[in-house]
Every structure is written in C-alpha cells, then in structure tokens.
Amino acid sequence: DTEVTQTPKHLVMGMTNKKSLKCEQHMGHRAMYWYKQKAKKPPELMFVYSYEKLSINESVPSRFSPECPNSSLLNLHLHALQPEDSALYLCASSQGYRGDQPQHFGDGTRLSIL
Amino acid sequence: GDSVTQMEGPVTLSEEAFLTINCTYTATGYPSLFWYVQYPGEGLQLLLKATKADDKGSNKGFEATYRKETTSFHLEKGSVQVSDSAVYFCALIQGDSNYQLIWGAGTKLIIKP
Numbered sequence: 001d002t003e004v005t006q007t008p009k010h011l012v013m014g015m016t017n018k019k020s021l022k023c024e025q026h027m028g029h030r031a032m033y034w035y036k037q038k039a040k041k042p043p044e045l046m047f048v049y050s051y052e053k054l055s056i057n058e059s060v061p062s063r064f065s066p067e068c069p070n071s072s073l074l075n076l077h078l079h080a081l082q083p084e085d086s087a088l089y090l091c092a093s094s095q096g097y098r099g100d101q102p103q104h105f106g107d108g109t110r111l112s113i114l
Numbered sequence: 115g116d117s118v119t120q121m122e123g124p125v126t127l128s129e130e131a132f133l134t135i136n137c138t139y140t141a142t143g144y145p146s147l148f149w150y151v152q153y154p155g156e157g158l159q160l161l162l163k164a165t166k167a168d169d170k171g172s173n174k175g176f177e178a179t180y181r182k183e184t185t186s187f188h189l190e191k192g193s194v195q196v197s198d199s200a201v202y203f204c205a206l207i208q209g210d211s212n213y214q215l216i217w218g219a220g221t222k223l224i225i226k227p
Contacts, residue, residue, distance in 0.1 A: 004157075006157075031213065033213070040201075040220070040222075041219075041220070042203055042205075042217030042218065042219065042220055043158070043215075043217065045213075045214065045215070048213050050213075055213075056213060088157075090157055090158065092158075094213075097212055097213050099145065099146025099165050099207050099209070099212075100146065100163070100165045102146075102148055102160050102163055103160075103215065104160060105150075105157045105158040105159065105160075106157050107156050107157040108156075108157040
C-alpha cells in the first residue's frame with residue numbers, strides 16, 4: 001500500500017471544466033511534487049513545494065495551478081485543459097532533497113480530456 | 115548533462131529465470147541511484163536505492179550494486195515470478211539539495227508462466 005494517497009483515481013473532463021486533483025501524505029515529509037506521465041515514458045516534473053511554498057515550476061502552462069494548503073496536502077487545480085493534457089498525474093513526497101531521502105509516489109490520477 | 119541509459123525492452127523471461135536489467139549513468143560527482151517499479155495501472159514504487167559507490171541496494175529479492183568504475187547500477191533477481199511483470203525505471207539524483215530525478219527510459223519486463 002502506498003503512503004501517498006491521490007484522489008480521484010480516474011477523471012474524465014471536458015475542455016471547459018474546472019476540476020482538482022488531491023494528494024495527501026502523513027509521513028511528515030516537507031517536500032511534495034507533481035509529475036505528469038505519458039504512456040510508456042518516465043515522469044516529467046511539473047511543480048515542487050518545499051515547506052508549503054512553491055519552489056519549482058517547470059514552465060508549466062497556467063491552466064495547471066498547484067496549491068499546498070498545509071504540510072500534508074497538495075492540490076492541482078485544472079482549468080481549460082487540452083486533449084494533450086491527458087496523462088497519469090503523479091504526486092510524490094520526500095523528507096528532504098538529500099540523495100538518501102528518496103521520493104515516494106502515489107498511485108496517480110488518470111486524467112482524460114474530451 | 116547528467117543522463118541515465120537503460121536497456122530497451124520489452125524483456126521477456128520465463129518464470130524462475132534469472133533477471134538482469136542494465137542501467138548505466140553519466141554524471142559528475144557522486145549521485146544517488148534508484149530503481150523504481152511501476153506495475154500495470156499503478157504509480158511508481160521505490161524498489162531500492164544506493165547512495166555511494168559499492169553500496170548494494172536490495173528489496174523483494176531484487177539487488178543492484180553501485181559501481182562507480184563502470185558507472186552502472188544493474189538490477190538483478192535470481193528467480194522471477196509472473197507478479198514481477200512491470201516497467202522498471204532507473205534514476206539518479208545528483209548531490210544534495212537537489213530535487214531533480216534524472217530518469218532512464220524504462221524497461222518493460224514480461225514474465226511468462
């Protein structure tokens with residue numbers, strides 16, 4: 001069982017909809033991440049939060065809006081997405097940034113844009 | 115820049131066969147190395163890690179040794195099971211204070227009964 005919980009597991013939305021993805025961890029980790037993964041490819045980093053503050057935005061379009069309400073929760077707000085945004089969205093967390101503090105992933109939300 | 119190269123898949127084996135998935139890396143300094151596994155329809159799970167040269171990571175019968183002289187971190191298992199069928203990713207993080215995982219392309223493993 002994963003210690004990083006993501007909801008929903010599946011999401012289908014139209015291009016004009018607004019929806020949110022949620023991620024929760026209770027490991028006391030202070031770094032949290034959003035990744036996008038297309039089929040048969042490794043994950044691509046989107047955002048990094050450190051101590052609840054956005055520290056990295058990997059040039060992600062503004063139709064993706066992250067939010068970190070507290071140290072255990074991470075949201076990804078979606079608006080006006082495009083069909084090419086259909087992918088598996090993964091949340092991860094880590095205790096810190098050291099090499100011996102690896103990132104732990106959730107099971108992801110599989111997003112389909114109609 | 116830093117990079118990770120994995121053997122191309124799919125790798126198809128019979129149950130109880132010996133498994134090796136090759137991983138080599140290019141990096142300055144002393145990266146930490148990881149193997150992640152992704153079962154069908156699931157997220158990524160950390161399988162094992164090694165943070166310095168000659169370290170051996172192990173978990174669930176899988177092993178990998180950090181070989182600085184050959185810049186390799188090959189994944190091995192003595193006897194695979196059908197349940198090991200998955201995609202395996204090799205990855206590295208360069209140094210401390212670094213969030214950026216550098217990923218290999220992934221190797222799909224298929225185990226036939």
